[in-house]
Amino acid sequence: MLIKILGAAAGGGFPQWNCNAATSRAAWSNAAGVKPCTQSSLAISADGDRWILLNASPDIRQQIAATQALHPRAKGTLRNSPIQAVVLTNADVDHVAGLLSLRERHPLTLYGSSRVLDVLAANSIFNVLHPDHVTRRPLVLGEPNAIAHHGRDLGITVEPFGVPGKIALYLEDAAAGPGLGTREGDTIGLKVTATATGHAFYYLPACAAVDAGLRQRLRGSSLVFFDGTLFTDDELVKQGLSDKTGARMGHISMAGPDGAMAAFADLDVARRIFIHINTSNPAWIEGSPERREIEAAGWEIACDGMEVRL
């Protein structure tokens, strides 16, 4: 299985368009050891020929341009793309807005939880993905879903499972209530398995906490892409960028006793890669104390163009 990191950054990308705090400023000024990144998305393929996107970020056009494996095939038909399917993990803008760029009457199969597909159905702008061309399939939670397109199996299954999380920000008002209106399917993690080899990895770009169920699930796995939004829970507050903590936004922090690095310390996960990294996170800066702490704990920081073969 081939895995390409199309975008490593959280919503807004790195640097975020209106952010002038220290880490973003380093990116705006092209400081050494700082690499701008686009918004969170992976491309995966069992055969190197047909590709599945995990989330469709607003930067998708730029990401396709930068990734030759996703260009139309020169020997293919007048309209063709190696992208056959898209799997969504939530309805956040940074994960669904790219769908609007996958138009032009192109056949695709789109997978998401019923909750996420309902959000798309309620926003008529997503009708640019016309049902004549784009089939929307609800993911069954807790079971392996074979990803297929036009009846052809793509050699990959995804098992979606609910994780502690939060409803998309722009839906909060409409679904106010306990847990910020969050219901099953609002935020999911994926276990992604290559059917032929059985090789598998986990993809959790948003996760509010590593609870007992998640610990059990991830233990001993070979590769996890995990929510690296914030280094510390109060990072945005301390930097003066927002009054929201990571907990309020549905994102665990990397560091600290309740953070991801501590939670994974005894889980025996062979390769741990932080993804969905916010513009405020000092982990972006090579050589920073935070980056060194992350690397010392055996974690990697994703970047655009990174590839993993499993």
Added chain:
Amino acid sequence: MLIKILGAAAGGGFPQWNCNAATSRAAWSNAAGVKPCTQSSLAISADGDRWILLNASPDIRQQIAATQALHPRAKGTLRNSPIQAVVLTNADVDHVAGLLSLRERHPLTLYGSSRVLDVLAANSIFNVLHPDHVTRRPLVLGEPNAIAHHGRDLGITVEPFGVPGKIALYLEDAAAGPGLGTREGDTIGLKVTATATGHAFYYLPACAAVDAGLRQRLRGSSLVFFDGTLFTDDELVKQGLSDKTGARMGHISMAGPDGAMAAFADLDVARRIFIHINTSNPAWIEGSPERREIEAAGWEIACDGMEVRL
């Protein structure tokens, strides 16, 4: 007045993600004399400091990154952007999807026809532009509208006027009827005037025909950015890309007796620049017969990064 072309291409950009026809293929293969371009948008400023976007394309993040004048000011506050306002000419995906990237609690003023603002209101995903931060102002058609932000005039007025056009594709089904459901305000052109100098230009990224009223309006003007979607009306049909003519899509062609070059021949417009150019248009190819015909007629082809000072 400063005018920066952020994106010169029509919806989908150049090359379009799934297009393998000759012109797109030249771009995918980095052929000489072919420059990829992002989707249609201009940035304008009366003072070089505060900027107004004309349309917000899906490529807006990439466009901001490529345009230093639109970066946050290093000496500004923690969150700042020179972008103060956005003016929309229709509700097409290539003109509004970029709004989703102008989030992060940033104060902006958003102008569009009532018809266009209604479309945004009907799609809850645009609530990421929260009314606490983003003020939506209906444009008054046929009158100069002073563009302002937070009560401060930005030194530029836009006069929107209806042009022969078409409703956004994804709205056609919902508003079927004569003229494809098109009503006043679905597609507008803009006369943009710098208040201090009186210098003005026209911006018409979508226009189905140059009728008598439009001829009268444009006659003798100093600069027009005009719909360059297709070179010939049947271009998509002939290339096998679609069964739609330009007329069906609400776009006049560049060439031919009913095309834009013929219509402008006796209008005495000092500078004529084609913009919103489709991935199928051979005008993209430097030195092509079509490009030479365009240049011989005194027209220019816009490209990303082009600047005009008026």
